[in-house]
Amino acid sequence: MARIEITLPMKPWLANFVRRVENLEESGVIDLKKSTFVAHIIRSFLTGKTNLEERAASKSIMENYTGHVKFAISYRDYHRSRMFLSPQSIVTINKLLYQFFHELLLSEILIGRMYNVQEKETIHRFLEKYDIEVEGDLTFDTVKKASYRLRNSKKIDNFRCPKSQTVETSIKMAV
Numbered sequence: 001m002a003r004i005e006i007t008l009p010m011k012p013w014l015a016n017f018v019r020r021v022e023n024l025e026e027s028g029v030i031d032l033k034k035s036t037f038v039a040h041i042i043r044s045f046l047t048g049k050t051n052l053e054e055r056a057a058s059k060s061i062m063e064n065y066t067g068h069v070k071f072a073i074s075y076r077d078y079h080r081s082r083m084f085l086s087p088q089s090i091v092t093i094n095k096l097l098y099q100f101f102h103e104l105l106l107s108e109i110l111i112g113r114m115y116n117v118q119e120k121e122t123i124h125r126f127l128e129k130y131d132i133e134v135e136g137d138l139t140f141d142t143v144k145k146a147s148y149r150l151r152n153s154k155k156i157d158n159f160r161c162p163k164s165q166t167v168e169t170s171i172k173m174a175v
Contacts, residue, residue, distance in 0.1 A: 003072040012067030030071040045089035
């Protein structure tokens with residue numbers, strides 16, 4: 001069945017992350033008929049045609065998102081006019097995917113801690129695994145600080161254990 005491809009603007013490093021999560025090549029297209037996390041998020045924000053004010057506002061939003069991923073909709077959705085993303089939807093999708101990125105990173109860090117792997121090494125491996133280059137908008141310190149803030153918001157220990165406590169005990173207490 002034929003499909004229509006649409007571009008979703010996002011930060012370049014986040015676009016790389018999404019492509020790796022979806023197992024896509026650089027020019028790959030997310031198929032919204034599949035039951036993946038990213039496809040579900042995008043599908044839930046598709047709407048009918050947006051009004052002129054929303055489209056005008058989207059130009060300023062696009063300046064913040066220089067990367068992109070493509071997704072495909074069926075002709076059935078096209079004929080139902082479910083092929084537009086409002087500027088607010090684009091921002092929300094980016095925020096949700098950003099949060100998903102940090103949740104995955106946190107789980108990798110917690111697993112790494114169970115095997116006494118340092119957080120710095122785990123973060124580097126995670127960024128390499130998802131083909132994310134540390135530059136521009138995303139620096140190593142930015143990722144580390146965001147991970148620290150997420151751990152604090154979830155009340156997970158900072159991994160600095162008293163000498164009488166092992167790393168495994170600290171993680172069990174946090175979870």
